[in-house]
Amino acid sequence: MAFEILTVDQLISRLSGRKYKYSQVHHTWEPSHSDFNGKNHIALQNAMRNYHVNSRGWDDIGQHVTLMPDGLFVTGRPFNETPAGIVGYNTGAFMTEMLGNFDIGKDKLEGAQLASMLKLQYFLTTKCGAEIMFHREHAAKTCPGTGIDKSVFLRQVANYGTNHPIAQPVAFQPERQSTSTQPNLLKLGDKGSDVKTLQEYLMKAGEKLPRYGADGDFGEETLQAVKSFQASHGLSVDGIVGPETKAKLEEVIKTPAPSYPGHLIKEGSSDKKNVKLIQAKLGITADGIFGPRTEAAVKAWQKAHGLSADGIVGPKTWEKLF
Template structure:
């Protein structure tokens, strides 16, 4: 498969009908977000391929796709059905490559470095939701089976899986959508009452009408998935997106 820059929806079409045992999640560490200029998708991918082939001695790049900071993917190692089977297997986690699909996220997601947010996070969560729900895969972080921090100490797997498992639930067509006018003031930690409860219901927090630290965390997660600044404060933009 020649390298192509594709959207997450185009990738899901390529994966339609395929089954996997594992979905491997990795980060590049190097290169990172600072190396991405919005136009060098293919050159960054080729640089990784050169390293994997020339320095590691692999026959091709290790990953099936690389997820760039703008939410677009670059195809890598072949995963389409053809007469050759060995090239479908990634080089990612020893003992867990057979039957696996491998995603490499461009960035260094150790704490204090790059952050997995916005379009990159949304594409990743949408892909992983599809791999789990449609392809039968189990999500596997590299660090679970190797002495590494990959895909980064800044990514908590439990929280990541909540986003994956809940993806799309806000968009159920069979549920009537209710609209609420913006209350005219920020809803933040310390707020109490019906508006705080509305926010809690929306983000999956305990609905007691008390906006505490746990609600703030849930709001940040919700904002991140929906491409908003994750400040944990429900202002006009967040409220409009929610309601």
């Protein structure tokens, strides 16, 4: 079959008038962002189809579309056919694979890829009647990645309808040129003590500034750290530090880290309070139940952070997690 590369607007046009019960959200895990070179959209989709057909024994590629890091979609299974995504929830579903490994410490869902995903999901939920469903909700997987908090993702989708800045691809975001008319904003190109304080706050909040640190210069490294923080906390991902971003930063760095409870937390644990803290930190539904889904998320996080991936939260995992 011939795959096509579509913009999000072209895809939405193709889907106009259709109704779906579920919008399944997945990540590929492999291939990841490092496998994408900006020109191999079709080659990557063909490789996934070959794997699904020749190794999994399916009659076609599993997903309806794959969303690449540059915000473009590649068509897959025909839109009128049932996907091969989540057992028991495929009938009436539209399935999107996001190319990348979005477990904590790996790829980040941001920029044009995030913008296109939010626009598509807003369309599917408001026009097609779909309910957003993460793969991990019905399987012992971390998919679409422990780095994606569903509650934050749902807020971002809902905010799309109010012209939320996060919905605009990064390349088209306007840059504010004058700080004199917007004295409470910090943005790319600014310098001084306020920028240095911002950088210190970002690092305390867990963001990385490996090259320049707190040098008082709001450059590209600081811009990406701000966007990462905003995306992680359900804020407008515009890279501009206004009152909301500043308030959230101050809240995060002033919130004391929870103390280790003194016992191992693992599958079957009755410590619901701390299980919920762990789940929230991992970006999965915080229901207080340490089952296979939570164990898989813990293992993925441990592996990404150089710890023994046993799925058990002991002192070392707790210290690094919080």
